[in-house]
Amino acid sequence: MDVAIQVEGLTKRYNEHQALGGIDLTVRQGSVLGLLGPNGAGKTTAVRVLATLLEPDGGRALVAGYDVVKQPIEVRRRIGLAGQYAAVDELLTGRENLVLLGTLLHLGRAGARRRAAELLERFDLTAAADRPVETYSGGMRRRLDLASCLIADPAVLFLDEPTTGLDPASRQSLWNTVRGLVSDGVTVLLTTQYLEEADYLADQIVVINSGKVIADGTPDELKRKVGQEWLEVVVALPNTVEAAVRVLAPIAVDHPTSDPVKGVIALQLRDGMDGIAAAAVALKDEGIDVADFAMRRPTLDDVFFNLVGHPAE
Amino acid sequence: MSTTTVVGDDNRKLEVVRPGTPPAPLAAITEVLAIGGRRLRRLKRNPGRLVGITLNPLITMIALGYLFQSAIEIPGSNNYMEFIFAGVAAQVGLASIGPTAVAVCLDLQGGLIDRFRSLPISRSAVLIGHTLADLVITLMGLAIVVGVGMLFGWRSHNDPLSVLAGFALLAVFMYTMLWVGVLLGMASKNLETIESVSGIVAVVFSFMSNGFLSVDKLPGWIRPIAEWNPVSAVITALRHLWGNPVTVAPSFPSEHPTAVIAISLGLLFAVTTVLSVRRYRTASA
Numbered sequence: 001m002d003v004a005i006q007v008e009g010l011t012k013r014y015n016e017h018q019a020l021g022g023i024d025l026t027v028r029q030g031s032v033l034g035l036l037g038p039n040g041a042g043k044t045t046a047v048r049v050l051a052t053l054l055e056p057d058g059g060r061a062l063v064a065g066y067d068v069v070k071q072p073i074e075v076r077r078r079i080g081l082a083g084q085y086a087a088v089d090e091l092l093t094g095r096e097n098l099v100l101l102g103t104l105l106h107l108g109r110a111g112a113r114r115r116a117a118e119l120l121e122r123f124d125l126t127a128a129a130d131r132p133v134e135t136y137s138g139g140m141r142r143r144l145d146l147a148s149c150l151i152a153d154p155a156v157l158f159l160d161e162p163t164t165g166l167d168p169a170s171r172q173s174l175w176n177t178v179r180g181l182v183s184d185g186v187t188v189l190l191t192t193q194y195l196e197e198a199d200y201l202a203d204q205i206v207v208i209n210s211g212k213v214i215a216d217g218t219p220d221e222l223k224r225k226v227g228q229e230w231l232e233v234v235v236a237l238p239n240t241v242e243a244a245v246r247v248l249a250p251i252a253v254d255h256p257t258s259d260p261v262k263g264v265i266a267l268q269l270r271d272g273m274d275g276i277a278a279a280a281v282a283l284k285d286e287g288i289d290v291a292d293f294a295m296r297r298p299t300l301d302d303v304f305f306n307l308v309g310h311p312a313e
Numbered sequence: 314m315s316t317t318t319v320v321g322d323d324n325r326k327l328e329v330v331r332p333g334t335p336p337a338p339l340a341a342i343t344e345v346l347a348i349g350g351r352r353l354r355r356l357k358r359n360p361g362r363l364v365g366i367t368l369n370p371l372i373t374m375i376a377l378g379y380l381f382q383s384a385i386e387i388p389g390s391n392n393y394m395e396f397i398f399a400g401v402a403a404q405v406g407l408a409s410i411g412p413t414a415v416a417v418c419l420d421l422q423g424g425l426i427d428r429f430r431s432l433p434i435s436r437s438a439v440l441i442g443h444t445l446a447d448l449v450i451t452l453m454g455l456a457i458v459v460g461v462g463m464l465f466g467w468r469s470h471n472d473p474l475s476v477l478a479g480f481a482l483l484a485v486f487m488y489t490m491l492w493v494g495v496l497l498g499m500a501s502k503n504l505e506t507i508e509s510v511s512g513i514v515a516v517v518f519s520f521m522s523n524g525f526l527s528v529d530k531l532p533g534w535i536r537p538i539a540e541w542n543p544v545s546a547v548i549t550a551l552r553h554l555w556g557n558p559v560t561v562a563p564s565f566p567s568e569h570p571t572a573v574i575a576i577s578l579g580l581l582f583a584v585t586t587v588l589s590v591r592r593y594r595t596a597s598a
Contacts, residue, residue, distance in 0.1 A: 089355070104348075105434075
């Protein structure tokens with residue numbers, strides 16, 4: 001197995017706060033690792049250590065075969081980093097931003113211009129290439145930010161919450177891009193707060209909380225571990241909540257939970273597809289107007305509730 | 314550049330061959346120029362920056378040198394404009410601390426410093442490129458101030474070489490101030506802190522000096538501060554080099570401005586560069 005990122009017992013402490021309390025990770029070359037956790041879990045600290053921005057207190061980390069502490073320059077030659085903010089110069093144009101990075105990476109003037117043009121084309125930014133970045137939308141900035149990391153064809157890409165604050169269409173387009181990169185053999189370490197994002201992109205998920213790994217596995221394994229889908233029904237008239245709970249109770253695992261103010265009823269179904277049908281029929285027979293009827297997946301909050309017994313902080 | 318050592322048996326190394334990475338000193342020059350070019354491009358988009366560094370010196374020059382000139386007497390001279398011009402020129406250097414600090418702080422907060430630090434480039438290239446470009450900008454500001462100064466009657470009365478030496482000294486002073494700005498920007502968490510600190514520094518160091526009054530006309534407790542203020546030494550040296558009126562007080566700094574300049578600016582430069590580069594290496598937003 002070719003390993004792109006190998007982390008053993010990584011620790012980092014800021015004064016009183018143990019940001020990383022001994023993290024182990026192994027990421028196969030050409031795969032995507034999703035690093036999940038609430039704010040302050042240590043995700044960004046881990047990424048900063050792996051991207052050579054922060055020295056760990058203990059443990060060892062190899063990225064693309066090189067030690068992040070002993071051979072940071074070799075690591076930097078092989079990585080791309082997209083942090084939580086789109087790290088681009090607002091006053092420069094998209095093209096100027098990319099040419100600047102190409103020049104810094106010693107592609108030469110012509111080489112840097114050529115690489116910039118390629119990436120602008122690939123990220124659908126050609127039309128906006130010569131406009132200052134301050135005129136870009138959030139999604140365009142993110143695309144430019146991602147393009148900025150790809151100038152030197154990195155073998156390993158770190159994406160720290162790459163889609164935070166993006167609209168759904170931009171998010172989907174970024175996801176597609178990441179998938180494309182992975183199919184070209186790039187290894188991606190992605191941090192996110194969205195289980196959905198990790199689910200879509202990651203081959204392997206590691207959940208950390210308070211600087212420790214609390215769960216890992218494939219998305220499916222993790223989902224089985226942390227909880228099942230449930231049915232969520234929103235009734236049109238709040239005064240029908242009681243009746244809805246009564247007719248749904250027989251097909252639920254536990255007694256349905258309800259929020260009479262919002263008119264929401266949630267329940268775990270006894271048997272998958274048949275349960276959905278039964279629930280729909282029961283509501284119809286009772287003559288209850290339904291505003292929304294959907295299967296919901298566990299959110300990251302549910303994951304944490306399940307894993308650590310309290311909601312994410 | 315050291316060759317790679319094999320780490321871990323199971324790690325296949327993807328050797329990315331990057332064409333034409335030049336040897337270290339040449340590479341660093343390219344990097345410095347690229348970073349510097351970025352700042353100058355920013356100036357082109359946002360020329361208001363020049364107003365920021367020239368506004369206060371121009372106001373001081375016009376208010377004091379033009380409006381108040383007949384109210385202020387300088388021992389041994391009747392040309393107040395020529396007397397204050399060195400102080401006004403030094404003010405341009407002091408005024409450039411704030412904008413540089415703000416720019417560095419914004420780069421840090423916006424993640425650009427992180428991006429640069431994640432690249433395989435020289436550790437000091439970013440800050441050197443930044444300060445050199447800001448020096449160019451500050452000298453542009455100085456050119457404006459000199460132009461307006463000449464309009465209002467400032468003249469130098471020395472040989473061209475001495476006058477040029479004065480501007481060279483001023484450039485050294487400005488470059489040191491820019492590093493003060495870099496350190497301030499790297500060390501500050503927010504822009505408000507920078508605005509107030511740099512504002513206070515610019516006012517205190519320019520007015521608690523011999524720039525606008527003879528030191529013996531200042532309140533007693535300020536006199537020693539004004540005498541030992543390195544900006545006073547710079548101003549005295551500039552007046553000598555430009556052949557402008559000089560007030561000499563019987564004190565060591567006033568009689569030996571060169572020594573005071575060399576020691577104070579040398580120390581300040583060493584401390585700010587070392588601390589700034591160290592902070593850069595461990596910087597986080």
